[in-house]
Amino acid sequence: MPEATVGEYMVRNVHTVSPDMTVEQVRQEIINSNFHGFPIVEKGYLLGFVTAKELLRHIDKPDAKIRTVMKRGTLCAIPSMSVDDATRILFRYGLRNLPVVDEDKKLVGIISNIDIVRSQIEKSRPGKVMSVKNFLEQQNGVRMKVVNKDIPIDQIIPTQKEVYMDELVGRQYELKRGLNEPLIVVERRSGYLLVDGHHRIMAAKKLGLREFKAIVLIPNDLDTKFGLEKTAERWGLHTLDDVAIIEGSKHPFMEATTMLLPSEEANGLNQRLMDSVNGEDVGN
Known part of the structure; x- marks a missing residue:
């Protein structure tokens, strides 16, 4: 979708x-x-x-x-x-x-x-989840059920090689302000394969959070190897520590958002967010 x-x-x-x-x-x-x-x-x-x-x-x-x-x-x-x-x-x-x-x-x-x-109001998050569910079922020949629960951050298996530092700072700020969108993950025997929410969960990890809300897709066969899983293994992605953080380059949507600002002001936006993030405590 x-x-x-x-x-x-x-x-x-x-x-x-x-x-x-x-x-x-x-x-x-x-x-x-x-x-x-x-x-x-x-x-x-x-x-x-x-x-x-x-x-x-x-x-x-x-x-x-x-x-x-x-x-x-x-x-x-x-x-x-x-x-x-x-x-x-x-x-x-x-x-x-x-x-x-x-x-x-x-x-x-x-x-x-x-x-x-x-x-x-018009957006249907369940629709997005069902779209992901249907795609994974068709691609991997399994059936899946959907549950909502908090999952341990240290059990998440990433499927994206890199994230942007500027966006991590923004996501940290959002988390501290209470904007906490759930992840979409697939349950595996060894943890949870992350389908959607890499910047979100990396920001949560940087803040020291131990658990995160997730929409969990549970396949009827936990031993079936998913295409996403194979790609993650090929890239050497096993834990969130394996995800590279890109510094000195803007996330594409932030690049577009700040294109009319003088460079010094654009660069200062993230610093202000970072100062705000570092100046407050977040509970686990």
């Missing part, structure tokens, strides 16, 4: 403001609308995002052009980004809206918390 994308749920008719409008003009736009802020657009290109809170900082300069007081650059999404990834950005950085740009960095839409809620 394909993942829902930002392009499917974003609003395409976006209310924008020009960088040549004054602080007072934009203030009136916000007062007379149902929005807390607007994308700043010039000739179709997204330059930034102005909020009511930011306008308050310049309330003593009503005639100043937005261009002269605006914070340049903004977090953004692209139409092909999954709704799950857009949700993570909104959640991590406390945003209400995320502008959407095309490959030329022109504004094509906006996705908000309301759109995310709508997508989650």
Whole structure:
């Protein structure tokens, strides 16, 4: 089952403001609308995002052009980004809206918390689990039952060779804020074969957690060797310690999200999340 994308749920008719409008003009736009802020657009290109809170900082300069007081650059999404990834950005950085740009960095839409809620209501996680279950049954000639339970992290067998450090930091932050999506695993005699959730579980391991919620697929024959299992063995993946962590390179969805920000600000986002993660305790 394909993942829902930002392009499917974003609003395409976006209310924008020009960088040549004054602080007072934009203030009136916000007062007379149902929005807390607007994308700043010039000739179709997204330059930034102005909020009511930011306008308050310049309330003593009503005639100043937005261009002269605006914070340049903004977090953004692209139409092909999954709704799950857009949700993570909104959640991590406390945003209400995320502008959407095309490959030329022109504004094509906006996705908000309301759109995310709508997508989650429509999204069927059981459908995803059943899709995985049906595929594995057909590929491996077994029947499987589904149970939900906490599983020991040290018994998880990975099937992905590498994860991104920047995304691990983001997932740690999410876990500390209570966003705890279950893994999808297949029960084996020697542990649990991980099908979905490598960044999630690696983040949990880094936080020192010992167990994690999982949707467990239990085959009627525990001795049948799955294709995923054979690939993991070929790659030398036996425990989570065998998964490589890529540093100095961004996860693809974070690369897209920060492409309009100055490099120093983009690099600072993860540091702020890391500071937050290191500054709080997580219970097991």
